[in-house]
Amino acid sequence: MAEKVSVVKCNSYDEELVLEKVREALDLIGFKVKQGTNVLIKPNALMGKVPEEAVTTHPAIISAVCRILKEKKCNISIGESAGFMALGGTDYALEKSGIKKVDEKYNAKLINFDKSEIVFKKINGEILSSINIPKPVLDAEFIINLPKLKTHTLVGYTGAVKNMFGIIAGGKKAYYHKTCGNQKRFSNLLIDIYFARKPDLNIMDGIVGMEGNGPSAGKIKKTGVIIASRSGVALDFIAEKIIGFSGDDIQTNTALIRRNLKPEIEIRGEKNIRVSYEKPIKTFRGRLEFLIKIFYIVINPRIKINHKKCRKCLACMKSCPANAISFVNEKIEINKNKCIMCYCCHEMCPESAIEIGPSKFVRFIINIKNLAKKVLK
Structure with missing residues (x-):
């Protein structure tokens, strides 16, 4: 069966508009949350940047998701491990990005994965045979992945699959960068981590993205879309099409194809949106x-x-x-x-x-x- 991916136009972060568009995106893929579900939201809080800098998932997207969950009396947690441990690390990133305020507004539980209990889990990955995952991730009944649409200098693009790298706590991310440094190995590592605890729903903040040398020092790009799917893999392939990337521009997608993990995809909603993104500077690590x-x-x-x-x-x-x-x-x-x-x-x-x-x-x-x-x- 084809994975459904919805693409909805949304040209501002007005909270009521974003709520309407997130609802529309979820309706298009036939998604309904069950009453009283324990939900973990995984945003992109890479570092301590304000929402206007387009580095992190915008609070309006997280707020819309929380509001929909509260209507179903769900128990909400918001969890992340930022990319940088110093200068306040994850706590600072969650506060600066406006995510902490959303958490307080909806009385959710804010979780810093760097301070969480870590659980050892065996997996059957291409790079990893085991993984250390924060206990709140494994305990979550339902995970909603909220990536930001951005380019990435190493793997070309950071979307739904790459965003789950944030379930890796603390300095372990740096260790993986060092030991799986080339593009091919690092892309396969990201895929292993994504499937170690595959999110149940993915909603991409593509209203304002980042092009060029992202994910933090690129150029802000108005894109005007919200993309949703139960499959983060399918979502990433549709995002690739929207921003005009192809071939090996996105190394994770290349690796997914090689591993026969690209699903059949059915697009719902807007099918012809194209917003050409400037590509990050080409690197040659792992090629030839x-x-x-x-x-x-x-x-x-x-x-x-x-x-x-x-x-x-x-x-x-x-x-x-x-x-x-x-x-x-x-x-x-x-x-x-x-x-x-x-x-x-x-x-x-x-x-x-x-x-x-x-x-x-x-x-x-x-x-x-x-x-x-x-x-x-």
Whole structure:
């Protein structure tokens, strides 16, 4: 049977409008929540950013879901583990993003997975044979996954599958970045984690997304959609189509196809919405590896510190799983020999002071190409 995915237009975060559109999206896939269900909501609270910066799931989306659940007298929890442990970590991210206020409004239980009891679970993944999961995730009767529509410098896009990486508590995320660093392994790791406790419902905040070098330092992109499905996998393939990505632009989708996990999909609602997104800078980790071993240094995008933007908060240094970043003479320095190109520093910098651009070799090729065009005119 085909997985139903609804796509609904929604052009603002007006709370009543969002509520109406979330209801419409759920009606289109035939979803009804049972009375008195114990529900865990998993938003995207990557880091401490205000809603207008389009890094986290907007509070209006979470509020709409909570309101619908309260009508059915559901017991609501909201849980997350942010991407960065320092500077207040998950607690700060939940407060800054406005998610804590929603939690208080609906008298929900706010759960910081970093402070939760961890349970060992055996799984049959491609990368993982076991996983440590916060007990509230395993205890949840029903999980609603609320991803944010954004690009991602490592895997191309962060959606429903990637958002479940946030059930991994604390520093274990950095460990996985280090040990599963290339695109192929990391994408398969994300899939293993997603299926370790597959969410029961997925609703994507695509009203305002992020393009370019996301998931935290990209460009804000008005997209005007809410997407819903019982299948996060199906949702991600429809989101891919909406933002104009294809092929291996989204590494998790590529891995899902290879593992025969892409379902048949039936779109309900808006079927022809297209909002072209700027793609993140291409990385070559995990591709043509026999060549990369030779050309890795000259081909792969370079990470650069914008010292004018840098506020010396050391978020980059504390989030680096390879310990490749140091603070020397009042400046951040990156050891290129240690750097594993996971882009955690770029993802977690609150000032967007970690910039990614073409290597000198690639810039040289681009300049030659542009010069040739001028000469041939």
